[in-house]
Amino acid sequence: MHLVPHVVICEGCDAVYPKTPLASGETARCTRCGTELERYMGDTHKRILPLVVAGLLMFAVANLFPIVSIAIGGKHSTTTLVGAVMALTEEGMGEVAMLVLATTLLFPLLQLLILLYLLIPLTRQRRPPGFTQLVKALQSLQPWGMVEVFLLGILVAIVKLTSSAEVIAGPALGAFVALTVLLTAILSFQPRNFWQLAFAEPESRA
Ligand SMILES: [Zn+2]
Structure with a gap:
């Protein structure tokens, strides 16, 4: 159409x-x-769906639990990845930090949410509304998929260079490691494969 x-x-x-x-x-x-x-592709998309759900869960855990402990004036406080980046780039770098966070956190989250929205109806042979636009959006987001993982690497490097901060070996760090593995598997599914699926399953069945 x-x-x-x-x-x-x-x-x-x-x-x-x-x-x-x-x-x-x-x-x-x-x-x-x-x-x-x-x-x-066969039913590859059906195998990707549980990975996307797991990815969203790991994303939540990775960002809601503290990942860094910072000592300020003899007092230790813990913070999430977002909080840590904000704190470490506070001096005159606020806007850069916001930009980094937008691209590293928002883009992978958007990708996971769009995939979820597209994949659930497709398991029942249906195309959701906005299918064409969302597949195109996925295609333009594709290169950004692993950026969040690089962000974690940068954070660990910063922490290693700063004596006042250390990475907490807690649920958030574990979730980031799991998210890396999941994203690698999820992003091996090329968005263009959606076109094949869509045309293999006519809309008249819906
Ligand atoms: Zn060619």
């Missing part, structure tokens, strides 16, 4: 190919530049 469903455009060189159904284990590649066009 929104797109031409019968063609595939190569992401590497913009060559246009007619869409052909793939069998189990098959991959379509561009004959000009070798870029992967499509891969048979």
